[in-house]
Amino acid sequence: MRGKILLIGFGPGADVHLTFRARDAIAESQVVIGYSTYIKLIEELLDGKEVHRKGMSEELDRVHLAYDLARAGRVVALVSSGDAGVYGMAGPTLEVLAERGWRGEDDPEVEVEVVPGVTAVNAVASLVGAPLTHDFCTISLSDLLTPWPVIERRVRAAAEGDFVVALYNPQSRRRDWQLAATRDLLLAHRRPTTPVAIVKSAYRDRQHVVLTELAQMCEHEVGMLTTILVGNSNTYVAAGKMITPRGYTNKYDLATTELKPGQKPLRSLVLDDEGRPV
Ligand code: SAH
Numbered sequence: 001m002r003g004k005i006l007l008i009g010f011g012p013g014a015d016v017h018l019t020f021r022a023r024d025a026i027a028e029s030q031v032v033i034g035y036s037t038y039i040k041l042i043e044e045l046l047d048g049k050e051v052h053r054k055g056m057s058e059e060l061d062r063v064h065l066a067y068d069l070a071r072a073g074r075v076v077a078l079v080s081s082g083d084a085g086v087y088g089m090a091g092p093t094l095e096v097l098a099e100r101g102w103r104g105e106d107d108p109e110v111e112v113e114v115v116p117g118v119t120a121v122n123a124v125a126s127l128v129g130a131p132l133t134h135d136f137c138t139i140s141l142s143d144l145l146t147p148w149p150v151i152e153r154r155v156r157a158a159a160e161g162d163f164v165v166a167l168y169n170p171q172s173r174r175r176d177w178q179l180a181a182t183r184d185l186l187l188a189h190r191r192p193t194t195p196v197a198i199v200k201s202a203y204r205d206r207q208h209v210v211l212t213e214l215a216q217m218c219e220h221e222v223g224m225l226t227t228i229l230v231g232n233s234n235t236y237v238a239a240g241k242m243i244t245p246r247g248y249t250n251k252y253d254l255a256t257t258e259l260k261p262g263q264k265p266l267r268s269l270v271l272d273d274e275g276r277p278v
Pocket of ligand 1: 009012013081082084085087088118121123168170200202204223225226227228
């Protein structure tokens with residue numbers, strides 16, 4: 001029997017934001033391996049299964065164990081919160097498997113399926129409005145596996161490129177200066193009043209949402225269960241919602257829906273000599 005590894009992202013919390021496929025994939029698994037906090041979140045789905053709870057730093061052990069069990073013909077789930085491919089277990093799993101000689105789709109012993117999930121950035125955005133309606137990027141501030149100068153370069157580029165920025169792993173007890181450094185890099189290109197959302201434990205019991213501004217970003221409680229969204233130069237707050245415009249007001253009058261003079265539907269924006277919409 002060919003074994004299987006299922007890389008499952010179960011969404012931000014559990015239950016209603018778990019996809020149908022993720023639920024079925026967990027049901028299909030004989031063995032479930034995950035970080036103990038995540039196992040707790042999906043406990044009610046695990047009746048009768050062999051469960052391996054691992055600590056945060058045992059990620060590679062989890063992968064080797066999953067591969068060994070799958071080669072013995074078992075169906076093994078590696079669970080991550082959010083999406084398994086976004087700072088999750090999909091990457092290290094495929095890296096270790098490649099290292100151990102796994103042959104991909106043609107491998108006679110082990111099949112691998114990556115099950116997509118709702119990642120933190122989507123969950124957090126939904127709680128504050130529509131902050132991601134234009135180009136955005138995610139940056140993890142964790143320098144446990146990535147050199148700080150690399151992170152710094154990416155923050156600088158995102159700031160300069162006017163991307164909405166989602167900061168994953170923003171701060172922990174031992175990583176306490178990176179967030180202020182990031183704020184300063186962003187302030188080089190963005191107004192101090194740029195809207196910022198700080199969301200802890202989205203769709204979990206201790207959910208907490210704060211809307212603030214870039215200059216005050218570090219004056220709030222931020223931990224490892226927090227994701228921070230920093231707006232771009234057009235992001236604003238109205239009716240308590242964080243909005244990043246898609247660009248409709250460049251072309252249309254929002255109230256009447258009429259085209260602005262000089263603009264054409266389904267055509268590139270017409271710009272003046274300074275590069276601004278006419
Ligand atoms: N695979 C996960 C990300 C893992 S990295 C995903 O796709 O969402 C861990 C980081 O994700 C945390 O430090 C935090 O920044 C973010 N995160 C995960 N779940 C979250 C939640 N429910 N609310 C807010 N942030 C969350």
